[in-house]
Amino acid sequence: MYLSMISILAPTFLGVGLFRSLPRELRILAFFVFATCLLEGVVYVAWLYNVNNLGMFHLFTFVEFIFVSIIYYRLLKSIRVVRYAILALGLFFMTASAYILFKQEYFDQYNSTQRGIEQLIILVYVLLFLYLFSKRLPEERHLLKPYFYLSIGWLIYFSGTFVIFLDAYGYIDLSRFLNWSVHSVLNIFLNAIYFAVFWMAGRMMRSNR
Numbered sequence: 001m002y003l004s005m006i007s008i009l010a011p012t013f014l015g016v017g018l019f020r021s022l023p024r025e026l027r028i029l030a031f032f033v034f035a036t037c038l039l040e041g042v043v044y045v046a047w048l049y050n051v052n053n054l055g056m057f058h059l060f061t062f063v064e065f066i067f068v069s070i071i072y073y074r075l076l077k078s079i080r081v082v083r084y085a086i087l088a089l090g091l092f093f094m095t096a097s098a099y100i101l102f103k104q105e106y107f108d109q110y111n112s113t114q115r116g117i118e119q120l121i122i123l124v125y126v127l128l129f130l131y132l133f134s135k136r137l138p139e140e141r142h143l144l145k146p147y148f149y150l151s152i153g154w155l156i157y158f159s160g161t162f163v164i165f166l167d168a169y170g171y172i173d174l175s176r177f178l179n180w181s182v183h184s185v186l187n188i189f190l191n192a193i194y195f196a197v198f199w200m201a202g203r204m205m206r207s208n209r
Helices: 002-006 009-021 024-048 054-076 080-103 113-134 138-143 145-168 176-207
Strands: none
Touching (some): 009 024, 009 176, 024 176, 113 145, 138 145, 145 176
């Protein structure tokens, strides 16, 4: 658990160091990493003092969805139908989340429905980006390489966390230990992806000067 929590520090520090040299989409990712680091700290402090921190889980889902949506909107906005689809999916997610968490009074309780909806929508973004990436010319693919690896990271992470969502609703049966282990490994993996993406993008920007 602790290794999973502190693993966010590596991409946070690298993101701070390389921030000025990152392209705009990865600056947005860096802001998301900074926000994640802050929320992880708040969750840990709340846990130390036995304060209910489930509201932070739902808040993080909102934050994560907004940042990921902005990144893919910027990457794919040249295609009008994709731009409108991202806006429509974003509106659907925000509306569904508001109903689930506030109308049904789940904000300070564990409810993974919001998270499941988010995972499916982001997987749509990822698959769409990877499909369009495969249609690019080789030189264009080279420039988009950090986003390719980021998308592969999100594909693995959100597919894995969707398995945890299925376990929460009884569609599959994982032990509590296995559930937390899978979550921790995926979290460490994703933070390693963020670190690698920042490092790769910073190196590419320096080589292009």
